[in-house]
Amino acid sequence: MRALARAITLVERRDPSVRNLEDAIRNDARVPGVTGFTGAPGTGKSTLVDSVVTLLRGQEQSVAVLATDPNSPFTGGAILGDRIRMQRHALDPKVFIRSMGARGHLGGLSLASREAIRLLGAFGFDQVILETVGVGQSELEVAAVADTTVVVLTPNLGDSVQMIKAGILEIADIFVVNKADLDGHGRAVAELRTMLNMAPKAVWKPPIIPTVATRQEGVEQLWEAILAHRRHLEKSGRAKELSERRLRDETAEVAAELARDRTRRALQEDPTLTERLLKDGTPYRTAEEILRTRTDN
Numbered sequence: 278m279r280a281l282a283r284a285i286t287l288v289e290r291r292d293p294s295v296r297n298l299e300d301a302i303r304n305d306a307r308v309p310g311v312t313g314f315t316g317a318p319g320t321g322k323s324t325l326v327d328s329v330v331t332l333l334r335g336q337e338q339s340v341a342v343l344a345t346d347p348n349s350p351f352t353g354g355a356i357l358g359d360r361i362r363m364q365r366h367a368l369d370p371k372v373f374i375r376s377m378g379a380r381g382h383l384g385g386l387s388l389a390s391r392e393a394i395r396l397l398g399a400f401g402f403d404q405v406i407l408e409t410v411g412v413g414q415s416e417l418e419v420a421a422v423a424d425t426t427v428v429v430l431t432p433n434l435g436d437s438v439q440m441i442k443a444g445i446l447e448i449a450d451i452f453v454v455n456k457a458d459l460d461g462h463g464r465a466v467a468e469l470r471t472m473l474n475m476a477p478k479a480v481w482k483p484p485i486i487p488t489v490a491t492r493q494e495g496v497e498q499l500w501e502a503i504l505a506h507r508r509h510l511e512k513s514g515r516a517k518e519l520s521e522r523r524l525r526d527e528t529a530e531v532a533a534e535l536a537r538d539r540t541r542r543a544l545q546e547d548p549t550l551t552e553r554l555l556k557d558g559t560p561y562r563t564a565e566e567i568l569r570t571r572t573d574n
């Protein structure tokens with residue numbers, strides 16, 4: 278577990294040595310199921326994830342939770358509230374809980390989580406759960422990494438309006454309307470259903486699962502829905518398509534990262550290059566020249 282935590286720290290920092298990890302783990306072909314939980318802060322994602330972990334442990338499955346926080350540069354540990362909330366799993370060696378930040382650049386979060394998922398697979402984890410904090414870009418990144426994306430809403434309409442604005446409805450494979458113990462829950466579910474019925478017909482129709490995360494209610498139904506979605510991905514050929522697309526996308530993102538690093542280094546190390554750039558004001562030409570002529574990495 279220490280080794281795993283250390284490796285994830287390297288991945289999170291985008292340390293160049295992660296490239297060597299790849300060779301070490303490539304043959305460990307285990308691929309964990311990856312489920313993303315996303316939604317506005319306070320909707321109950323962490324509570325729900327904790328309940329899902331309990332359910333999975335009851336089935337003897339090992340599970341890793343990565344809580345990604347796009348707002349922190351990187352955290353290297355669990356977000357305090359989540360650590361407290363998930364404390365009951367703290368001593369379970371088959372549960373790994375970790376919060377991850379991105380180093381602030383676009384794509385950093387998805388790159389780091391993809392590599393972390395590979396590591397978790399190599400360490401034998403059956404299931405990986407990603408929880409994202411906040412609304413926006415990070416959620417789209419997480420949806421690109423997860424097999425199944427669960428969008429968590431509550432009877433609080435503000436949440437849903439925010440979701441629609443952020444384009445979150447499109448990325449949902451499953452909707453959870455949590456806090457079913459609160460007033461207005463039935464109405465929120467009905468409104469969501471109406472909204473979904475207006476969407477263009479798709480092969481997969483996202484189900485709406487009501488839950489009370491604090492009482493573990495609806496959690497089994499939620500897991501059933503996740504498994505049903507996974508079966509749908511397999512049967513329709515979409516799973517294969519997604520994993521191939523992910524590898525292509527990831528390669529392009531890694532290439533962009535390497536090129537950026539190489540360019541920064543070249544400009545740092547070569548004062549005449551920098552001088553000419555400043556004098557001519559030609560970033561495109563300079564970048565092309567660096568990528569054509571510099572091969573160190």
Ligand SMILES: Nc1nc2c(ncn2[C@@H]2O[C@H](COP(=O)(O)OP(=O)(O)O)[C@@H](O)[C@H]2O)c(=O)[nH]1
Binds near residue numbers: 358455457459489
């Ligand atoms: N009434 C009610 N409160 C809930 C439920 N699920 C979570 N909460 C509470 O909502 C608050 C935010 O939960 P948390 O899991 O931290 O939300 P997150 O920010 O989405 O991870 C906490 O005080 C939870 O106890 C629920 O089903 N019903």
Ligand SMILES: [Mg+2]
Binds near residue numbers: 322
């Ligand atoms: Mg949380």
